[in-house]
Amino acid sequence: MEPEMQSKRTELKKYLAPFTGRWEPLLLLGSLLMWRLFPVLDQVYRGLKHWILSTFAITLLFGHATAKAQCVSDETHQCVSNESIAKIKLVLQERACLDANKPEFTVNDIPILVDRYGRVFVDSDKKSVGLRMKWCHYDVTATRDVNVLAARQVPPDFGFRLRLKLTGLAAPTEMFRKDQQFIDGVDLAAAIEPIYYRDFNLNAVVGLHLVGLAVGFDVTNTATLLAGVTTPWSSFRVVPTVGLSLSLW
Numbered sequence: 001m002e003p004e005m006q007s008k009r010t011e012l013k014k015y016l017a018p019f020t021g022r023w024e025p026l027l028l029l030g031s032l033l034m035w036r037l038f039p040v041l042d043q044v045y046r047g048l049k050h051w052i053l054s055t056f057a058i059t060l061l062f063g064h065a066t067a068k069a070q071c072v073s074d075e076t077h078q079c080v081s082n083e084s085i086a087k088i089k090l091v092l093q094e095r096a097c098l099d100a101n102k103p104e105f106t107v108n109d110i111p112i113l114v115d116r117y118g119r120v121f122v123d124s125d126k127k128s129v130g131l132r133m134k135w136c137h138y139d140v141t142a143t144r145d146v147n148v149l150a151a152r153q154v155p156p157d158f159g160f161r162l163r164l165k166l167t168g169l170a171a172p173t174e175m176f177r178k179d180q181q182f183i184d185g186v187d188l189a190a191a192i193e194p195i196y197y198r199d200f201n202l203n204a205v206v207g208l209h210l211v212g213l214a215v216g217f218d219v220t221n222t223a224t225l226l227a228g229v230t231t232p233w234s235s236f237r238v239v240p241t242v243g244l245s246l247s248l249w
Contacts (some may be wrong), residue, residue, distance in 0.1 A: 017074045071073055094136060103135035108143070158197045165224065165245035169207055174232070184209065191216075191226070191245045205247070209233060210241060215227040 071079035080088075108130035113121040130143035167189045175185030189207025191214070196202075199218045203226060205211065212226025226243040 075139060086114050097136040101136060103138075104129070106132040106134075108132070110146070135137075160195055161193065163201075163247045163249065164191040165193065165203065165208070165247045167191040167203075167205060167226065167245035168245050169205065169210055169241050169243040171210060171230065171239045171241045189243070191243075193224075193247075203228070205230060205241075205243070210239065211238075214241065214243065216245065 034139035073079045108128075110122065110129060115121070128143050128145045130141060132139075132141045169187040169189050171185040171187070173185070174180060176182075177180050187207035187209045189205050189210065191203040191205045193201045193203050193216065201216045201218065201224065203214045203216050203224075205214050205226070205228065207230075209232055211233065212228055212230030214226040214230075216224040216226045218224050224238045225248065226241075226245055228241055230239050230241040232239065233239060
């Protein structure tokens with residue numbers, strides 16, 4: 001064994017021979033520093049040894065307890081997951097929005113038009129009514145198809161009314177009398193309508209030269225053709241008269 005050990009030592013010296021001269025001062029200096037710093041490091045270790053061990057033990061104990069801790073629901077406590085907390089937060093935000101804002105309603109109505117002649121028109125493209133409500137994140141629309149029935153009030157066939165009319169009269173017999181001029185057969189008058197039956201009406205006519213009664217026929221809502229009898233203010237004789245009147249209302 002001794003010759004074998006001696007052989008290994010010889011081989012190790014041969015291997016370290018190139019480095020011995022180069023690194024020997026550094027190894028000596030490092031050994032000296034370690035010999036001088038060892039007491040200081042030993043004091044530091046002795047001072048922090050209990051704190052390091054206590055910290056490690058507390059961390060290991062509480063970390064193990066935290067990992068093993070679980071929420072248990074009972075009569076006074078209810079365990080809530082993170083997903084449920086996120087949903088509760090979203091519900092509270094929505095509730096705050098609903099309390100801070102008012103809903104907006106939009107009605108989709110059906111246009112019905114009545115022209116000046118009383119005719120009724122309905123938009124055939126829209127036969128449904130709708131209601132839209134916008135409130136925070138809510139956007140709801142409700143529609144329903146309906147049957148549109150447009151009607152207007154029809155006036156009665158017979159009745160009493162008071163209409164004042166501006167009337168132009170013409171008396172043919174007075175126009176061609178030999179003792180009178182042509183202009184004497186033309187008169188400007190006011191007519192009052194107290195009674196009507198459908199499109200016919202009775203009118204009292206009072207003009208500058210003539211006064212009498214005439215039956216009228218409504219051509220339009222305002223224009224009326226008249227035919228009746230009158231008498232001149234200057235003499236009492238029956239004169240056939242025709243005319244055209246325009247009602248003021």
